[in-house]
Each structure stands twice: as structure tokens, then as C-alpha cells.
Amino acid sequence: MSNKAARNLFIFGSLFFFVIFLGMTYDTLGNLDKRAPEITDEVDAGKHVWHKYDCIGCHTIFGNGSYFAPELAKITEKKPKGYLKKFLMDPKAVNPAAAMPKFGITADEADKLLAFLDWSSKVDTNGWPPKPILAVAAGVAGQELSAGEKVYRAHGCSDCHIISGIGGTSGPDLTHVGAKRDRAWLIGHFKDPDDYVKDSAMPKVEAPEADIEKLADYMLTLK
């Protein structure tokens, strides 16, 4: 091949692929709005707050960003808004071990951020993040769960609490909670955490009385 031919291959080949890329870009942009909910003014305002505090400097969203803190695109599916709002405004007040700093996010800004994160949770991401296969497999294998354990799972308590090493770190570790609290405290706290712990960020447990009792029984086995 002559030098000139090689040069032409480079120039025209690159242009060829770039044109295809532009065509696909055009098609993609036409499709995006169908794959995501409408962007309201509040969602847009939330995105501005997101940029203002440089959340991407620690977090990922849709898996892109920094790897210092958890992925946030689907956080509002996992944790209730009341809790998230309190956390955003003052992380260490909710979880003394939190590594996220207090930035001075106002209540209004927190609402906007949550509207934005609600929007991101509804974007069609081709199934990402995938369900953890080993956890799913373990569920299928199905150990015998006690009645209380079932309620604990159904209410997603483990998103915020750890029992024996498994679960989230937003709330206190419950591995030995049975040694610390009694039945009345637990039941009362489930119904209205605020009555027992000032400014609690734990959501009320919205469940029938019977389930709440089973849950309390289960907690008492954790010693």
C-alpha cells in the first residue's frame, strides 16, 4: 500500500464511521424521551442542585461518576423519601457513621433533588443494575424463614439495617438488638419511631398489628 493510499484510508474511513455514528446519534436522540418520564420543572431544578453540590464527585448515577459512594439512579426505589430527605440535609444526624459531609442542603433543595432522583429511577436502563444472582438463587433455594423474618424481608428492612453482616448501613446494626430493647419499646417504635427517638429518620412500619408483633418477636431473638 502506498503512503497516499494509507492516508486516504485513514481520512475517508474515519469520516465513513463518523457519519454512521452521527446517524445513530440522531436515531438515539429521537428515542430517549420515550424511555424516560417527562422532565418537570422540579426535576430540572433538582438536576441543577445535583450539579451545584458536585454529587458526581463522590457518587455514580447510571453507573458513571466517582466510585467513593453508592450508585444513586434508583435510590428512591430502595429508601423512603422522608429518610432520604433527612439524610441529605444532615447525614451524620441520621447515621453517626456517615461519610457524606453536611453541605448545607436546604429542605427545598432536598425535595428538588429527590424529584430528580425519582425521575432517574424510572429511566429504562436496559435492566441495569441487574438483580444480584446469588441472592436470587439463595431465595429460590429457600431456607425456612420464621414468620418475623418474612415480614422483615417483605418490608425491605435490610436496605437500612445489618443483621449478622448482611444489609445496609443507614440505620443501626440489629444483630444484637434483642438484648437492648424490650417488646413494648420495639412495637411502639415501629408504629412511630419519632415518639421514641427524637427526629428519627426511620420510616414508620405500615403493617397490620399481627405483622408488627411477629417483627418484634423476631427482633427479640437477636441477642
Place this chain on the structure above:
Amino acid sequence: MTIKHESQKIAEYFYTFAVVLFLVQVLVGIIAAVQFIWPDFFILKFNIIRSLHINAMVVWLLVGFMGATYYVVPEESETDLWGLPLAKLQFWATAGTVTAVVLGYIWMGLNPQANSPIMGINPLNEGREYIEAPRWADILIVISVLTFIFVNFMTMMKTKKWTGIQGTLLGGLTFLALMYLPGLFYTKSMVKDQFWWWWVVHLWVEGAWEIIAGALLAFMLMKVVGARREVVEKWMYIEVGFVMFTGILGTGHHYYWIGTPGYWLWVGGIFSSLEPLPLLFMVWDAFRTTRSARNVTNRAGLFYTVAHAIFNFVGAGLWGVIHTLPQVNKWTHGTQITTAHGHLAFYGAYVLLVLSMIYITLPAIRGVKEFNASRAYQAFWWMTISMVFIVLTITGAGMVQTYMERLMGLDYVTVKATYNLWFWILRVIFGVGFLYGVWIFVVDFFKLGREPMPAVSAVPGEA
């Protein structure tokens, strides 16, 4: 070796600024690594430290490319630079802008509210990874890059010697400037935001910058081993051609999970899997040319050049391809695996590239025939071995994270704070090793050609 044209000396301004920022990048990198273990370690929090870390890197590499280009273009055009005062102005304006941006990040770190929008625009930090620089700085950067390209273009126009190397170099730089533009506007949709963001980030490192690397590699092989222009340029075209054929549509490997249509899984998977091939060509090219060489004039320079080719392939090619298929990326996306790849790719492809150019052109700029290369080798081994271990450490952390968080469903914070703790500790240790290597390099940069040669030359047999 001495320079042929006085104006080539301007390269040293850029190199000096690049080298200082390199040191800053690595210092703040170590702070960031410590914060993984101890988040409250420093008054500036992780996001600010990380912005400084990655912005210092991007800027020093760009500034290094600029220095290299100001050296290469007069040499290739066989004439002095057109508009040297303009080039100097461009240098000082760039240095001033970068300093202002850095001060802005620090201010925001001390007072987050200082970044509150003024007329809808965040004055200190745009809050977008890699392109955090605020809008006013973006505009100044664009002006700086355009001035830079203009000066080089006018220099070429003086003699109209359209060599392949300088043509390709300028082509790569123009593509680089153009691909900065998609990052300059606000979109309401986070999906579109990331879509255009990847144009900047991916089409830079896997497009424009690789073209620049290909052109500089050809230049260095010619200078250092006296390879024939016809041969070197032909392979250069083929290499950068394949970089573009695979890399442009390879952008799709970032469009799997951000809300874009499913066909990108196919396009991105197939084309990005081919991206390592041109990088492998470059390694082969470097070895072939070196073997046929008779008169090596600058062994340290050659050493860095070949190392650049190898680590470009390992870091970008191999560490990139392992997680580029959608079937794999589904599990590893957004984990420490990405960090591991990012580190080795930037180090291998671009850090070593700029350092090679410095070792090849600085002796000529300083007017020395021969220099003691022992510090150059020492710096290389300290940096490279430390970087390889940093990358292995983070790869380990990424594998643990992928397994425990993504496959088993454990909580992010639990995995980070407990199971990966040792990896973070090791990373700090290797980071300090890297810093030591950089320090040796910085000392070498300032001393090269300015101290008497020792009685026994470290490069025996050299004239």
C-alpha cells in the same frame, strides 16, 4: 542533538507547567486514597480532591501535548514558529486560567454555597466529572486551544511542507478541540447529559488523543532510531485509521445502561472489542522499528517510547477489553474495575507518552548532546512498578466489589468499609511509591543538562 529553530524552546514552558501539575495530581491522589479509609482526613472533601486529581491530570497531559506540538511543528516545517509572542501569551493565559479554576475548586470545598448559580450558571464548578471547569473557563480554554492550533497552522503555511506526521498531529488536535464542544451546553435530561459527555471523554481518549499519540510515536521513532519517514508514516496512518474505525462506534460501550436504546449493546460490544488491535499494531511497530535501528541517539527516550507503546496496549487495550462486553459490563459497570482500567490506561497511554516526548526533546532544547539517564530509569521503575501494583490492588477491590455487591447483593458501604479495607491500605502504600518515582522525575526534569556529566557515563558506548 540541538534544536534547529530557536522558537522550539517554547516547548519547555509547557513542559515545566505540565511537570508541576503532575506532581500536584499525584499529591492530591494520595489524599484521595487516604480518604477511602478515613473520609474526614483533609479539610477538602473527597469530591473536591478528586476533581483536582483528574483535572490536574487532563490539563497537564494537554499542556504536555501542546509543548510537544510546538516542538514538532517547527522541526517538521523546517522553519521558526509563526507568532512566537502569541504562543507565549497563549501559555500564560492558559496557566492563569488553570490556576483560577483550581482556586475556585478549593473555595467551593471550603464553602459549598459559593457555587450557587449566578444567572443560572455555577461559577466555580459545573458538577460534571472531568469537565468540572465552569463555563467561563471553558470559553477561555477553547480560545487558548484555538490560538494554539492557529499558531501551528500558520507555521505550517510558512513552508507548506505537509508532512504526514504534522498533518496527523494537527488533525488529532483539531478533532480534540471539536470534541470539547459537546460538553459545553446544559441539557435537562441526565441521559442526554451523559450521552454528550461521553463524546468528550471517550472520543478524546479513544479517538483524538490516540491520533496524537500515533503521530508523536511516529515522530519519536524517527528521531530516536532514525527510522525512515515513508515507513513510519505509512504505519502511522494504518494505526490511527484503525483507532478511528473501532473507536468511534466503540463509544457504544458507554451507552449500554444510561437510558439509551438496546442496539448500542451490539454496536458498542462489537466495535470496542476490536479497539485493542490498533494498540497492538503500535507495540509491534515500536519493536520492529527498534530492532532495525542502527544508531540509537537517546536510549532513555527510546526506552520510554517503547514502554509507552506497551502500556498503552496493556492499560487501554487489555484492561479495557476485559469489561467492554455488555455481558460482563452489566456486572462491573461503575465498580472499581473501571477505576483500575482508568489508571493504567491514562498512565500507559498518555503519561508515558508525554514523558517520552520530554526525554526526547528536552536535551535538544537544553542543548546537551548527552545526559545522565540513571534518574530517568529510576523514575520509570518506581512509577511503573507502583502503578502496576496500584492497578492490581484496585482490580482486586473491583473483583470483590463485583462479587459481593453485584452478585451477592451486599450493601455498597459494607463492602467498601470492611471487605475492601486492605486494598485501600495497599493502594496508599503503592501510591507513596509512585510519588517517589514522580519526585525523581521532577528532579531530573529540572536538572537535566544543567549539571556536569559524571566521569563514568550511565549510557556506555554512547557518543
